[in-house]
Amino acid sequence: MPKMTFIERDGTRREVDAPLGLSVMEIAHLRGVDLEGACEGSLACSTCHVIVDPDDLERLNEPSEDEEDMLDLAFGLTETSRLGCQIIMTEELDGLTVRLPPDTRDARNG
Numbered sequence: 469m470p471k472m473t474f475i476e477r478d479g480t481r482r483e484v485d486a487p488l489g490l491s492v493m494e495i496a497h498l499r500g501v502d503l504e505g506a507c508e509g510s511l512a513c514s515t516c517h518v519i520v521d522p523d524d525l526e527r528l529n530e531p532s533e534d535e536e537d538m539l540d541l542a543f544g545l546t547e548t549s550r551l552g553c554q555i556i557m558t559e560e561l562d563g564l565t566v567r568l569p570p571d572t573r574d575a576r577n578g
């Protein structure tokens with residue numbers, strides 16, 4: 469089974485088993501990582517926002533226009549931001565690393 473790493477908001481790295489065919493958002497939920505996914509993968513929120521390690525970005529498919537539109541609304545957007553529910557685990561993504569963005573609930577004064 470492939471593995472992937474989540475870097476939590478406090479910098480903790482968590483390497484987890486990542487079942488094929490599940491999205492990064494689903495894997496986070498399965499492994500108890502604190503990533504939301506309010507719309508459960510239907511591209512209607514941006515709470516599953518993750519920041520992909522720049523070294524891994526070229527292994528991912530290009531985001532769809534709908535994903536990009538949603539990402540524009542995400543807090544703490546970066547060059548390598550993606551929606552976790554749109555990244556589906558494959559053998560090629562073994563070793564993928566994503567960071568959780570800053571917590572919107574902690575955001576004060578922008």
Ligand code: FES
Nearest residue numbers: 505507509516553
């Ligand atoms: S869970 Fe809503 S867009 Fe990913």
